[in-house]
Amino acid sequence: MSRARSMVSPPILLVIITVILVRAQRATSETTTTEFIFQGFKGNQSQFQLEGDSTIKSNGLLRLTDRKSNLAGTAFYNKPVRLLLETNRNSTNATRVRSFSTRFVFVIIPSSSSSGGFGFTFTLSPTTNRPNAGSAQYLGVLNKENNGDPRNHVFSVEFDTVQGSGDDTDKIGNDIGLNFNNRTSDFQEPVVYYQNDDPNKREDFELESGNPIQALLTYDGATQTLNVTVYPAKLGFKPTKPLISKQIPKLLDVVQEEMYVGFTAATGKGDQSSDHYVMGWSFSSVGENPIAATLDLSELPPPPATKRRGFSSQVIVLIVALSTVMLVMLVLLFFFVMYKKRLRQEETLEDWEIDHPRRFRYRDLYVATDGFKEAGVIGTGGFGTVYKGKLASSDLIAVKKIVPNSRQGVREFMAEIESLGRVRHRNLVNLQGWCKHRSDLLLIYDYIPNGSLDSLLYSVPRRSSAVLPWDARLEIAKGIASGLLYLHEEWEQMVVHRDVKPSNVLIESNMNPRLGDFGLARLYERGSMSETTGLVGTIGYMAPELARNGKPSDAFAFGVLLLERKPTDSGTFFLVDWVMDLHARGEILSAVDPRLGSDYDGREARVALAVGLLCCHQKPASRPSMRGVLKFLNGEEEVVEIDDEWGYSKSSRSDFGSNFVGYVSSSTSIPSSSSAFDTRIISTSHVTSGGYRKKCLFQYELDASYLFIHELRTSAYSTLN
Template identity: 70%
Template structure:
C-alpha cells in the first residue's frame, strides 16, 4: 500500500506538470502572435482605394488611378497616408532605450513633373508619422512635413526619406538640389546623397539622373530591425533590373528607435513654393513584421500610365515677370522713338514727304526682303504679265504659307500709280475667303510693289482654256458650279456685307484665282471704286474689258453693283459653255445663249467637252441665271444675294422676258466704238496666277477717279 501511495504522488506530479504546460504554452503562443502583428499591402494604382488612403490638402486620387500629391500650383501642401496604423515597435523591456524597431520594407514608383524644363520644386517625402495627417506643416522647404516652429523638436516622432529637387532646408552650400536625405525629427538631413544609381554592369559605375525628369522612378527602402541597417535604392523605372548596390546603406541607425512609437502611420508628404512641381505616385507596396519582410514588386505594366510630361511655360514669379515686362516696355518705347527719329531724319535728308495714303495703310514691306524673296526679280520667277506690270513668285518667311505673289507695277505709268493706290485702299482692308488677300505693299524709288497670297492653281481663265489645250484636263461640272457660287459669294461681300460698297468693275476669268482645293478668289482691284452706302457713284469714265461690260456704260459711263452683276452673268455663261464672251466682233456669248433659250435648246450651250458628265438641272439653272444677270436693263438684274439664293435652290429663277435681249449688231458696234481707245482685251498671261488689269488711257483714269 505504501508503494501505491508513492506511485500516486508521482502520477499526480506528472499530471500537474502536463496540465501546466498545456495551459501555459498556448497562452504564450497567443501573446507572441499578438505582439508581432504584420502589415502588408500593395496598390497597383489607387482606383477604388479612397477608403484605404487618407488624403489632405492638394493630394487626391485621380480618375486614371494616379495618386497626386500636389499639382503645379504655388505654395500648396499635399499628404497621403495609409489609413491604418502600422505596429513597428517591440516593447519587451520597460526601458524605452531598449525598444527595437521591427523590420519593414516599402517600394513605390513616382513621377515629378516640373513647371518648366528648368524650374521646379520643392519635392516630397516618404514618412513615418504618429498621425495620418501633418497639421500645421508648411510648404516650400518644409515639404508638408514640419514647420519652422517644430523643426528639430524631439517630440515630432517623424522619420522621412526626403526626395529634394532644390537645395535642402539648412543644407550647406555644397549640397546638391537633386538629392536624397534621411531626416529624423528635422528637415536637416542626417544622411544625404546626390541622386545616382549603381549600374549592375559594374559595382562602382554610377549613373546620375534627375528626380524631376517627368519619367517614372522606382524607390526601395528596406530596414532590418535586428541589425538596425537601413538600405535605400532609387533608379529610373525603365532600367532593366534593380541595382545590387543601394544608394544609401547605414549601419546602424540607432536614433530610429527613439523616434518610432508603438504605432505609426506610413505615407507621403509633398509641397511646392514659388517654384513648383506636380508629384505623383503610380503604385506602392509595403510590408512589416516577420523575419525579413520584403515589399511586393511593382510591375510597370500593371500600373496606370504615367502622367503626361507637359511642363508649363515660364518659370518666373509674378514680380520678376512684371519687372521684365516693364523693362521690355521701356526698351520698346526707346527703340520706337529711335526708329521714328531715324526715319524722320532720313526723310528730311531725302526731301521725301509721306502722302496720306502711305500713313493710313501701314502694311509696308521692305524692298530688300522682296528683292531677296524673288531672287532679285529674276525672270525665272515670273508667273504672269499684265497691262501694268509683272507678277513674280517669291518665298518669304513672314508669309503664312512662305510663298507670295509680288506684282511689280510698270515704272512711269500714271495709271499704274492710280491702280497701285486703289488696290491698297480697297483690297488692303477686305477679308473674305473668296477674295485675294493683299498682304502688303512697297514703294521704293520708282518701284511700286503689291504683295498677295500665292495661289498655285493659277487663274480660272487658264483652267478653262490653256490647261485643256496642253493636257486635255477639263474642269468638271461640280468644280465649275462651286467656283461660280464662290465668285458670287465674294461679290455679295463687296456689294452688301462690307462697311462700304465696293464696285469691282473688272470681273472676268483672268481675275479669278483658284486655290489648291478649287476655292475661287476674286482679285485685281486696280479698277475698283469704294463709296458710302446711300451715296451714288460719280464715275464717268468707261473702264473694263470688252465682252464683260454692261450696255449702260456706253451711255453714261457710271458703274454700279448692277454692272458687276452683268459681268458676273457673262462669266457664268462662260464657265458653263467653255467659250469666250466674244471673238473678232461677230460672236457675242450672251446673244448666242439667248437664241438657244428662245428655241428651247439652251442645254446645247453646255461645254461639249463635258460630254454627259454634268447635272442638267444645274446647267439650265446656271444658264438662265447668267441670262438674267445679263439683262439689258440694270433694274431687271438680280442682286448678288438673290443670285446666291437662286444658285442654292432657295428660290426659282424667274422667266426671261422677250424684252431681255440686246439690240441689233449696230448697237454692238456703237458700244464697241464708244469704248475704243479706253478699253482693250485682257493681255495677261492666263497660264499662271496673275493680277493683271485692263489697259486704259491715263487721261481717262485721271478724270474719272
C-alpha cells in the first residue's frame, strides 16, 4: 500500500508545481503592464505628480498652464510603466520596447485671436518631474544646456502651436512632431485628419481653436511603428488613416526599463501664451496589441469657456447705436438713388418703348437661360444668338440676344419689335416681349421645339433618320404662304419680311410652320410701298430688280425656297433655267427630291414646282401674290401657263447643257456634307442697276433647306441686265 502511494505522488506534485508557476508568471505579467482610464481628474490628485503651473481644477480639468508669460507645467502618472520587454527568438535573448497605446482629449485656448503658444507634449520620461526644464520652445521638457543630450532618455510627441522661434528649427506651426532627447523634431506633419470615405481627402484644423481635440497614439513593439491620429472631438468618428505612421527604431535607445508617462506644456513672453487643458486620459500596455480605453465625451468635464478680449458694455452700446444709424442712412440713400435712376430712365424712354410696353426684366431672362451659357444656344443669326430659356412660370421661351455695339443690330431690334410686336398669326413666330439692359438688346419669342426647317431636313446627321413626307412638305409651304399673305394684305399695315428663307422658318411639334426673324422687315402704309435705300437680304433670295429699283420681293424669295435645296458641290449652271428646261420638255417631275421615291402626289408636285417657277419670274408683274399662291397650292385655281421665254437668257440655260446631265448621273459621288454658308447682305448705300455682277453674287454657296429639288450645287440666279 505504501509503495503504491509513493508511485502516485510524483505526478500530483508536478501538477501542483506547474499551477504555482503559471500563477506566479501571471502575477509577474500583471505587475509589468499598466492600464488606466480617467474620465476627468477630480479626486485623482494622488495619482499624479504635478509640477510648475499644473493643477487639477475643481471641475475635474487637468490644467497644465494658464495664460501667464514664461510658464511651464508638467503632470505625470505617479507609477512607472515597464516598457522594456525581454524576448526569446531563435534561442537568442533580445530586448525591445513593449507595445503601448494612449488616448486623451485636450483643449488649447490662446490669449487672443491672433497669437498663442507654445504648445504641449505627451512625454516618456525617466522621472516624474523635469528639473530645470525651460518654458517657451522647450515646452517644460528640456532646457538650453541639456537640449540634444542622449542622457536625457526623453521621448516626446509635440503638439506645436508656434511657427518658429529663437533657435527653433520647427518652421511649420500647428503641427505634430516626434522629438528624441531634443526639442527639435526629427519628423513633423501639419495637423490634419483624413476622411474615412476618401482616405486621400484631408481636412486641416487648428490646435489652438478652443475646442476639444482627441489624440490617439499607438506603438507596435514588434514592428517599431508609431501611429498618431489627431482629430476634433466633435467629429463623431475616428479616422482610420493616421496622421503619422512611422517606424522609430531609435526609441529603443531612449527608453529605459521603467518610464513615466505624462504631459508637459509651456508659454512664452507677452501674447505667446495659452491655456492648456487635458479633459480625459487612458493608457494601456496590456497584451501584444494594446488599445487604450475609449473616452466617453459625455462624461468628461466641460471645456472652459473661450475668453476673448472685448469691449466694455458702454463701447458696445455706442457701436450698435452708430451702426444702426449708418444702416438706416444707407437704406435711405439706396432708395433715393434708385428713385432718381428710375426717373432718368422714364425721362429718356424712346417712342417705340412707350408704344411696346411688354418689357421683360433682365434678371428674369438671365435666370431663365442659366446665365446665357453656351450650352443653351439653339441658333445663331446675322445679328445675334438665340438661347433656350425657362421662366419661373415653367413656360419655355427663346431669347435672341442682339450682338452688342452693333448699329445695324439696334435697327434689327427695333424693326422686330415694330413689325412683330402686335401681329398674331398661327404661321408667324409670336414675339412675347423685349428687354434693353445696358448694351444688351434681347427679344423674347415662343419656344419652337423642332427648330428651323433647314436643320429639320438637312442637318448632318438629321434630327430624325426619316425623310420628311410629301404631305408635310406641302403643308409647310402652304403655311409659309399663309403667313406672308397675312403680312402683305390682311394686317393693318403692310409688312415686307425681306429675308424669307428656310433657316427663318421654325417648325412646331405638330409640323406647323412659323415664319420668324423680322430683323430686316419694313412696315408700309397700304398702297405706299416705297423704294428702299439699302440693299438688304440674303444672297440667292433677293429679287433681281432690287438692285435696279430698290423694291424687295418676298414672292421671289418664296419661289427660291420652293425650288432650291442645300448645295453640295460647285457648278456653273442656273437652277431656275434647269427646272424651266425640264418643264418645257415635260419632265419637271425629274426635279423632285429623289429621297421621296414614289411617295408623293404627281399632280401636287407639278403645281408646287410651277408655282416656284412663277414666283422666280424675272418680271415682278408676272409673279403671283401670296393669295394666288395659296389658291394654286390648294387646287382652287389652275396654275398660269409658263412661257418658255419668261425673261432669262437662253445662253444661261445652254451653259449647263451636258455638264448638268453628267452631274446628275454621278450623284453617288456627291459629298455627304457641305461647307456652304448663309450670306446676308446689308448695305446702306443705294445700288444702281449695274451694281450686280456674276462674280459678285453668283459664286456664293447657299446655306438653306429647300423643299422640292435634288441636293445640288447651284448659283442663285442668272446674270442681271
